[in-house]
Amino acid sequence: MRASDKAYQTLLDEIVEGSLPPGAVLAEVEQAARLGVSRTPLREALSHLRKDGLVEPLAGRGLIVTAVSIDDIVELYELRQPLEQQAARLAAQRGNPQIFAQIAAELRESDKLISSGAEGIRAYYQLNERLDRAIEDSIASAYLVSALKGLHLHLARIRRLSRQNVDRLRAAAVETLVIVEAIVNRDAELAASATHVHLQQSLRNSLDTVRTLAVDRVA
Amino acid sequence: MRASDKAYQTLLDEIVEGSLPPGAVLAEVEQAARLGVSRTPLREALSHLRKDGLVEPLAGRGLIVTAVSIDDIVELYELRQPLEQQAARLAAQRGNPQIFAQIAAELRESDKLISSGAEGIRAYYQLNERLDRAIEDSIASAYLVSALKGLHLHLARIRRLSRQNVDRLRAAAVETLVIVEAIVNRDAELAASATHVHLQQSLRNSLDTVRTLAVDRVA
């Protein structure tokens, strides 16, 4: 693996996971020393993160991890809505119904997972990731998949902020099931509409929890 | 201006404009010498072009300019459709109607431009660019704007391939006018639908002309 790729992947993980929080300063020499690479590959990693929108230049201070405001969440969903609706639409038209039928079956059992503690919730998240993968594989449109990849970077970061309670996870599972069943039945417009509904609920939940956290912090 | 930015911009222009056609090999030392910069900033430029999807690695031969097949055009429109529909929707909700009313007025006069030779057609293209800019400015969603920027890179390249005849330009102007009028009237869903129609026609025209050119080349 190239040193620049390794540096990129490491920094990306740390930003998404939160150990490099918004506002963290990324000085070249410092990070190069920390990651055990020279400045050249590190700079390449940083410039890619900049294109991803995860870091931005701060006059004189080098690069800092970008902030995630409530406005950012709303704006991100203004991109997410059309992209994922289109993804669902194309998956319904082109996907292999058997693959999605399998996921639908597991989603119907997901209540048990969600109620069975942290271990089960991790398994539920993995199921969602498998669904995302299945949709991307079905799409076959390189440009759309690429846009989705960039989107998911930012979503992963937001997911850390907006705490998911068990009730929301259960509701999300039901909403997701509607999408997957529409894909199985090759009903593209229903898949798109169900995605619309699901994302609207998801946005509402994100905003509610983030606002609550913000209030908590002040109190 | 940084040398890496200059190299990026130059290569980008050359790829979009066609002087670096699909399949062109971009060796680092060669391009660095040609553009008068060292390898370090040039590598940064190339890696950004790679992220843009305009160049791709070819085993052992370095980077080559990516091909643009008919399938690519279809796939690109599968991204363009949802993005530009959303852009039109948001512009209708948030844009300043006066700005778009001005553009609508000019569009109603665009027949004259289109019929008045190469000079007028250039002016017509500039009008379209002003519309794109006005829409992006109205959106205010950084993520969507960023996705649109990436999209337009590829569209500019395709526009070179699909020859625009005068009849198509006239029809496109009418379709565009419907979109702009919907924005002026703050009718978001009409703006989205009109965009859908316009892009469908645009895709059809692109595919037709590209197929014709491909046949010409064989003959």
Add this chain to the structure above:
DNA sequence: CTACGCACTAATGTATACAAAGAAAGGCAA
């Protein structure tokens, strides 16, 4: 006491030298 300017310092931006990896070509053997 405040404001402007200069110098110093620390950061990014660039160039080049070196290392390593991969592909092509040539030679040898079957």
Add this chain to the structure above:
DNA sequence: TTGCCTTTCTTTGTATACATTAGTGCGTAG
């Protein structure tokens, strides 16, 4: 003659030294 192996050469990948720029802090003058 063909196929494989080895060697060489070209290419990318990395490190480091150097240039340049911008920011901060101190000093002086008003």
